[in-house]
Amino acid sequence: MSLNIKVVGGGPAGLFYAYLMKKSFPDYRVRVIEQNPPDATYGFGVVFSGRALSFLQQGDAGVIERLKRHMESWSDQHITHKGQRVVIDGNSFSAIKRLTLLQELQAICRETGVELTFGERIEDGSPEDDCDVLVAADGANSVIRDRYAAEFQTEVTDLANYFSWYGVETTYDAHTLTFKSHQGGVYCAHHYRYTPAMSTVVAEVDAQTWESSGMAGMTDEQRKHHFEDIFKDTLDAQPLISNRSLWRRWRLVKNGKWHHKNIVLIGDAQRSAHPSIGAGTRLAMEDSIALWQAFNRHGTDIQSAFLSYEAERRPVRDKLNTAAEKSIAWYENLAAKMHLSPEELALDYMLRTGLMTPERLARDSPKFTALVAAHGKPVTQ
Numbered sequence: 001m002s003l004n005i006k007v008v009g010g011g012p013a014g015l016f017y018a019y020l021m022k023k024s025f026p027d028y029r030v031r032v033i034e035q036n037p038p039d040a041t042y043g044f045g046v047v048f049s050g051r052a053l054s055f056l057q058q059g060d061a062g063v064i065e066r067l068k069r070h071m072e073s074w075s076d077q078h079i080t081h082k083g084q085r086v087v088i089d090g091n092s093f094s095a096i097k098r099l100t101l102l103q104e105l106q107a108i109c110r111e112t113g114v115e116l117t118f119g120e121r122i123e124d125g126s127p128e129d130d131c132d133v134l135v136a137a138d139g140a141n142s143v144i145r146d147r148y149a150a151e152f153q154t155e156v157t158d159l160a161n162y163f164s165w166y167g168v169e170t171t172y173d174a175h176t177l178t179f180k181s182h183q184g185g186v187y188c189a190h191h192y193r194y195t196p197a198m199s200t201v202v203a204e205v206d207a208q209t210w211e212s213s214g215m216a217g218m219t220d221e222q223r224k225h226h227f228e229d230i231f232k233d234t235l236d237a238q239p240l241i242s243n244r245s246l247w248r249r250w251r252l253v254k255n256g257k258w259h260h261k262n263i264v265l266i267g268d269a270q271r272s273a274h275p276s277i278g279a280g281t282r283l284a285m286e287d288s289i290a291l292w293q294a295f296n297r298h299g300t301d302i303q304s305a306f307l308s309y310e311a312e313r314r315p316v317r318d319k320l321n322t323a324a325e326k327s328i329a330w331y332e333n334l335a336a337k338m339h340l341s342p343e344e345l346a347l348d349y350m351l352r353t354g355l356m357t358p359e360r361l362a363r364d365s366p367k368f369t370a371l372v373a374a375h376g377k378p379v380t381q
Contacts, residue, residue, distance in 0.1 A: 001300045002025075002027045002028055002029070003025070003028045003029070003132045003133060003300055003302075004028070004029045004130075004131045004132045004133070005018075005021060005028055005029065005030045005031070005131060005132065005133045005135065006031055006033065006127070006130070006131035006133070006134050006135070007030070007031065007032045007033070007135040007137055008032075008033050008122055008127065008134065008135065008136055008137060008138045008143070008144050009032075009033075009034065009135075009136065009137035009138035009139060009142075009267070009269070010032050010033070010034025010036070010038075010102070010106075010116070010118065011034075011102070011137060011138075011139065011267065011284070012046075012101060012102070012105060012267075012281050012284055012285050013137045013266050013267035013268075013281075013284035013285055013287060013288050014032055014034075014135065014137030014138075014266075014267070014288075015032060015102070015105035015106060015109055016059065016063075016105060016285050016288040016289075017135060017137065017266065017287075017288035017291060017292060018030050018031075018032050018109055018114045019060075019063070019105065019108050019109050019112055019114060020059055020060065020288060020289065020292040021292055021295065022109070022112040022113055022114045023060075023112050024292065024295075024296060025295075026112075026113065029115070030113075030114050030115070031114065031115035031116070031117065032109065032114060032115070032116050032117065033117050033120050033122060034116070034117065034118050034119075034120070035118075035119070035120060035121040035122075035138075036118065036119070037118050037119055038102075038103075038106060038116070038118045039099065039103075041098045041099040041102060041243075042243060042244045043098045043165055043200075043243065044097070044098060044165065044166070044167040044194060044198065044199075044200040044241075044243065045095045045096065045097055045098060045167075045192065045193070045194025045195075045198070045199070045200040046095060046096055046097075046098050046101055046194070046281050047093055047094070047095045047175060047192055047194075047200070048071075048093065048094050048095070048096075048281070048282055049091075049092065049093055049282070050092035050093065050094070052282035053068070053094060055282065055286060056282065056285055056286065056289070058289060059285070059288065059289035059292070063104075063105075063108060066104060066108075067096060067101065067104055068094065070096050070097065070100045070101075070104070071094040071095060071096045072094065072095050072096075072192075072193050072194055072195065072196070073092070073093070073094040073095075074092065074093060074094075074173065074174045074175065075089070075090070075091070075092045075174075076088060076089050076090075076091060076173075076174045077091040077093065077174055077175050077176070077177075078172075078173065078174045078175070078176040078177070079176070079177050079179075079342065079345065079346040079349060080176060080177070080178040080179065080234070080342075081178075081179045081338075081340075081341075081342040081345045081346070082341075082342055084342040085342075086342050086343055086345075086346040086368070086371070087174075087367070087368065087371075088346060088350065088365050088368045089365050089366070089367040089368055090364040090365045090366070090367075090368075091175075091364070091365060093174070093175040093192065095175075095192050095193065095194040095200070096194060097194050097195055097198070101281075121143075122138075122143050122144065123143065127144065127147075128261055128262050128263050131262070132262060132300075132302065133262055133264070133302055134262055134263045134264070135263075135264055135266060135291070136263055136264065136265045136266070136269045136270075137266050137267050137269060137284075137288075138269055139267065139268045139269055140251050140253050140268040140269070140272040141251075142265070142268075142269035144263060144265075144269065145255065145265055145269050145270075148260050148263065151257065151260040152255045152256070152257050152258075152260055152265065153255060153256025153257050154253065154254070154255050154256075155253070155254045155255070155256075156251060156252070156253055157251075157252045157254075158249045158250075158251060158252075159249050159250045159251075159252055159274075159328055159332070160206065160207045160249065160332045161204055161205065161206050161207065161249065161250070161328075161331055161332055162204070162205050162207070162210045162215070162247050162248065162249055163202060163203060163204040163205075163247070163248070163249075163250065163275075164202075164203050164220070164223070164224075164245045164246060164247045164248070165200065165201075165202055165203075165243075165245055166200070166201045166202075166203060166224070166227075166240040166241055166242060166243075166245050167198055167199065167200060167201065167240070167241040167243065168191070168198070168199050168201050168235050168238050168239075168240055168241060169197060169198060169238050169241070170199060170235060170236040170238050171193040171196065171197065171198070171199055172191055172192055172193050172199055174192070175190075175192040176189075176190075176191050176192065177189070177190055177191075177349070178191065178231065178234050179334070179338065179345065180230055180231065181338055182213075182230050183212075183213065184212055185205065185208070185209035185212055185213045186205065186206055186208075186209050186334050186335045186338055187203075187204070187205055187209065187227070187230055187231070188203075188204040188205070188331065188334065189201055189202070189203055189204075189227075189231050189234055190202040190204070190275070191234070201231075201235070201240060202275060203227045203231075203240075204331065206331070206332060206334060206335060207332075208335065209335075213226070215247070220242075220245065220246055220247055221242075223247050224240050224242060224245065227240065228240055250272075250274060250275070250328075251272060252272055252274070252328075253268065253269075253270075253271060253272040254271055254321075255270055255271065258270055258306070258309070258310045258313075258314070259303075259306040259307075259310065262302060264291065264306050264309065266284065266287035266288060266291060267283070267284030267287055267288075268280065268284060270287065270317075271283075271317055271321060273320070273321070273324060274324040274325075274327060274328050283317070283320065286313075286316075287309075287313060290309050290312050290313045291305070291309045293309075293312075294306070294308040294309040294312070319355075320355075322354075323353035323354060323355045324353070326352060326353045326354060327352055327353050330348075330349070330352040330353075341375065343371060343372050343375045343377065344372075344375070344377055346368070346372075347372050347377060347379060350365075350368075351379075358379040361379050362379055
């Protein structure tokens, strides 16, 4: 029996899953439906930790090596607070231009025979009726999932902080977080290079700053200029570049059920990952790997494959999303931490989720550990 598989959503998760399935099952019909053109992308760079790349190699090491050729990489992370930079060694990251990532994944799909359709939006009818398996990979605002929100037991929560994504024509030595106090407000910039000449900047403020600074009443263009002024030195006096850079609150999506009928959720359609743990694309692509592996185990037994996928992925997702919720709380309460020294804030940041233990930090980041200890704050306390 040959399966007819339709993937809705041409982001990294949908494309990677389609490629893996077509490569393993050449006789299956595998198609991807994406509402945007193939060269459209809303965002700038995508960042992966070193651990994330090693996990993704379980899907296809050759593809990950192919992507690495387009990546900028570094072995440290930097925290800048009160104008002082703190270097955290042993904390590797890589970043790639989002459009390049999509183009490479589109290319490997075409090379294996996946059907790609762009500029088509799923809106009416029952899109699951013309396939054996419908994979909803259409993001946090998933049309497929929302059609059956009650069946998937979907919960959507708007978080407190406000953020926006930008680009900037300057580069940074490492993945960096810069914290600033300005006129009673607290501002954060997450920034990293993704090409030799370009960087991503994620701008973030807490709810109190959003109101007290007047940002709530500004246009998005005014907010951009406001952030540019505060982070002028961080940006090397370069303007922020917008690409649908709307200021908004993060939408946290959870689903009690991951499949319904012949539909299964992956990526942000299934559970959105907060950007503060830098794992959204990685988690989405790992979902793709897990669903592909489930079909390898169960063949054309679709419901068994769905159950196997969820049994494997739910504990991982629950663990990381618990960490994400702790990270969210850390950022939402950043104002209470701004009195800390740069070394203390960096340590508090590294331990915020519970995934990084003091013991592991001492092992992975001996130079940072020694720096913190020299300032009277041993990491084992």
